[in-house]
Amino acid sequence: MSAKGIRGNPELRRGLGSKTTDREKIMEDGPAGDWLALRSDQLLNWIDDAVYNASEATGMREVVDRVTRPIFNFAQRFSPHPLHFGIMCCAIEMGQASAPDHDIDRLGLVYRSSPRQCDVLIVNGPVCEKLRPKLKTLYEQMPEPKWVIAMGECAISGGPYWDSYSVVAGADTFMPVDVYIPGCPVRPEALMHGFLTLQKKIREKEPGMFLRRD
C-alpha cells in the first residue's frame, strides 16, 4: 500500500479500531430540519457543517485558505518535533545529531517523549515482528498532521536482516513513510538533510488548510 493511498484515504487515516465518528452518525440521522433539540456535540457539528457549507458556497473558504495555508505550512515545516524513540544504532547517530558538532536544534527540533506532542516519527533501526504493533500504536497516537522518516537501511528495506524470519522488511510495509534516508548507519548530516527534505515535501504537498474536511 503506497503512502499516498493512506494519506488520501479517510478510512485508513482515522486509524485501525476507531469507531464511526459522531459526525457520521448525525449525517445518517437526517436533515437538520427534523431535529427538535440538539446535544452540545450535535450543535458543534451543526455549526461546523454550517460554517463549512457557507464558506464553501460563498467562496470564502478559498480566500481564507489562500492566506492561512502558507502561514500554517510555514509553521509546520519550521517546527518539526520528533519522537524521542530509538531502536538500534541509528539512534546513536540521532543522538549525535543533537550534540554540539551537528547541532540539529538549529533546525528547531525538540525531541518530545510523548507521541501526543510530536509531528515526526523517526524509525531508526530494524523493526522486528514484536515491535511492529507497538510502533504502529505510537504512530496512531500522534496527532495529525504527522510524518514518518525511515532512517537507515533497516527501516527502508530490512537492510542486513532483509530475509530474517523476525524482522519486517521495511517500515513502509505497515505505515506511510515520507522521507527515506539511506546509510548504514545514517550520518548526522544525512539526518539533517532528511529533515530539510521533509521541509521541502511539506511545503509542496501538505495543504495546511484552515477548514479541514476528510
Next chain:
Amino acid sequence: MTLFGLCKTMAELTAEKFIVPVLEFQRNLFPPFSYPAGDLADWFASEGGIVTLAWIYAVNIAFAVGMTNLILVIHLERKIAARIQDRRGPMLSLRAFRELGEDLAGEAPTWRFKGNYSGIGIIQNMADGIKAITKELIIPNKADKFLFSMGPIIFISSSVFLLVLFPLSDRFAASAAPAGLMVIMAAFSIAPIGVLTSGWASNNKYSMIGGMRSAAQLMSYEIPLLLSMAGVFLLAGSYNPVDIVEQQREATWLFGLPMWNFIPQFIGFIVFMICILAEVERVPFDLPEAEAELVEGWTTEYSGIRYMLFLAAEYIRGFAGAAVATILFLGGWAGPWPVPPEIWFLLKVYLIIIFWIFIRWTVPRIRTDQILELGWKKLLPLSLINILIVIFMVEIYPYFDDIVNLPEVF
C-alpha cells in the same frame, strides 16, 4: 503619568469620540434596539464606565507586556541552554519570511536553507506556537472528558492571571491591591489543582504520578515559602508591592548604601529562592514532569495547543516567580536614575531567570522521597530563624542608628 492615568485618558477619548456616539446613534435609530444602547451610552459617559474601560485597557497592556516577556524568556532559555552545551540553539532567521512571502504571492518556490538558518531564532517561537494551533486535539477514549478539558483551563488561566498582578514600577501597575503579594501567592497555589485534575483525568499512570507529585510538592514548599516572605512583610508593614519596594529604597546601611532585603534577610532570600523554584516547577524541582522517569509527566496525554499553552503557562509562572523575588528581596524597581525603573525591574527579573537557566543545566533533579524532608526539616526551621532575625533587627536597630537606617512603619 501612571499607566492607569494614561489608560483613563485613552478611555475618555474612546468613550467620548467612538463608543458614546455609536450607542447614541443606536438609541435614536429604532425603538427595539434603544433599550440597552441608551443605558450603555449613559454608563460609558459616567465616571464608572470610564474607569471600567480604563481598567480593561490597563490589564490588556500589562498582559501584552507579559506575553512579550514570555517570548523573550522562552528564547533565552533555548539559546542559553544551547550555549551551555556548546551549541548554537535555534537559528531560524527573519529571512525565512521570504518563503512565506513567495507562498502568499503564489510565486514559484525557491529553496534557501542556508539563508533560513542564519539568524538568532526569535521566529522559532512563532513557528512553534502557530504549529500547535494546527495540530489535532486528541482526547483519549477512556479519559474523563470534562476534567480533561477543565485541567488546562484551571492551570493556564491562573497562570495568565499572574501577569497582571505584579507591578513593573510604582507607575506601571495594572493591579493596585493593598494585599497584592497575598493575591499573587494565592494565584500561584491554584495551579497544582489544575495539575492534579489533568493528571487524574488523562487516565494514564504517568500523568497520575505526575499530578500526585505536584500535590506533594505543594505540601512541602508552600509553608516555608510563605514564612520566608513573612520577614519582608514584617519590615515593610504591608502586603503591597509598592510599599515593600519603598521600604527597601529608603533603608540604608554602611556608607549610605541601599539595604535591599536580601542583605539583612539572606537566609530568607535563600529559602525563598529554593521554594519559588519548586513553586514554578523548574529543575531541580520538576518532579511532576520528570522526563527521565515519567514520559512527559502530567502533560503526557495533551496534544496540540493545550500542550503548548501548558508550556507557555509554566514560563509565565517562572517570570512571575522571578518578579516576586525581585520585589521582595532585590529592591524591585529601585536603581540609579538614568535608567527608568521599569527597565531596572526587568533587568533584575531577567538576571534571576538566567540564573535559573544556569541551575537547570547544572544540578540533578531532587528525589521524590527527599522533597518532604528538605521542605519540613530544613527549609521550615531556616525560615523561622529568618523571622527571628528580622524581629531582633527591628528591636535593636535604634542602637545602630548611625549605621543602619530603617523607615518607621509601626
